[in-house]
Amino acid sequence: MDWITQVAERLRATGGRMTTQRRLILETLAQCTDHPTAEEIYQRARQRAPDLNLSTVYRTLRWLEDLGVVGTQRFEGERPQERFDPAVSAQPEHHHFRCRLCNTIIEFPAPLLEVLKQDFITHYGGTIESASLIFYGLCESCLQKVETYGPLSFNPNAITGPHERPSHSTGRAS
Amino acid sequence: MDWITQVAERLRATGGRMTTQRRLILETLAQCTDHPTAEEIYQRARQRAPDLNLSTVYRTLRWLEDLGVVGTQRFEGERPQERFDPAVSAQPEHHHFRCRLCNTIIEFPAPLLEVLKQDFITHYGGTIESASLIFYGLCESCLQKVETYGPLSFNPNAITGPHERPSHSTGRAS
DNA sequence: CCCATTATTGCAAATTATTTGCAATTAGTG
DNA sequence: CACTAATTGCAAATAATTTGCAATAATGGG
CATH class of the missing domain: 3.30.1490.190 (Ferric-uptake regulator, C-terminal dimerisarion domain)
Structure with a gap:
């Protein structure tokens, strides 16, 4: 079972629904090798679905954060924004x-x-x-x-x- | 020579001026035993000078940050705000x-x-x-x-x- | 000690990241 | 296939922080 299916399963277990947008965001995250901001994730995902909304990205990221699927980092010297780390579930x-x-x-x-x-x-x-x-x-x-x-x-x-x-x-x- | 005078001296060395507001903010910081936000520093300092402005607090804190006099920290799970750490110059x-x-x-x-x-x-x-x-x-x-x-x-x-x-x-x- | 120069302040408005209310949509269930 | 509740998109709200600008004040020189 691949990563996305795994996440989807955990989602269902708590009454959540797997939507087109969430799948898209998960796929985008799976391809990241860096630590993108919400905005960056939004831009990347949007290339495949131009009507995706930034709020949805934020909501999905917060949900993944609660699930422990992504981590968040703030780096010094940067604008006060959060970066998301898709690698946490692989290497806690x-x-x-x-x-x-x-x-x-x-x-x-x-x-x-x-x-x-x-x-x-x-x-x-x-x-x-x-x-x-x-x-x-x-x-x-x-x-x-x-x-x-x-x-x-x-x-x-x-x-x-x-x-x-x-x-x-x-x-x-x- | 106390801490404030020391900071003032470094300030002068780069063409800066020691003002009432800056001294007040420095004194406020010197009394902190915690890691206050800019707003908290503002509130504490304001008790002695009600017309102090929040922008001035921010500008002073950024200046102290550049000087290495205060540190900044972001803690997980908090609103995306910065906390200032007056202890860095004492224990780097x-x-x-x-x-x-x-x-x-x-x-x-x-x-x-x-x-x-x-x-x-x-x-x-x-x-x-x-x-x-x-x-x-x-x-x-x-x-x-x-x-x-x-x-x-x-x-x-x-x-x-x-x-x-x-x-x-x-x-x-x- | 006063004056000129220019750093600094206060204020209000701008920015930026993020969240939220709500009506419309849609996934999952029976 | 219809129903129900979760989710979306949108626009507007928050919240932290920064910035432009005119007014003020600190310092160095006369």
């Missing part, structure tokens, strides 16, 4: 590296994290149900480029001082 | 545990994370410049309560099925 515990220059995301397992969790509980008590670990840095290929050509001028995280932020200025012409 | 590398029931945040150091970073680089190359680690679970005191009284009914993360999300419904009366 994976984490993310994000390249500050090319924005590539690398998913990696971190079994050692269990030790960190245990450490935490030993000190503070309680229980840990889930964990989110994100590394930020340069991926190998961007690192090479920087080493070859020197620091790239469009570095989005460059600190420019208090009154001149890269994207959001204080409202004065510079 | 600390991480967060968030209790799913009482929302308490515990900050903890994780020296072992260095091993994880090294692990990653060994496998994938590149460099790691920063890391964000968040644990979600129950804090010791909520765990006790749950063990004593049974699962709490208001569990905000409870999975309720596809068509009935806790907060955002699909638009149908249930």
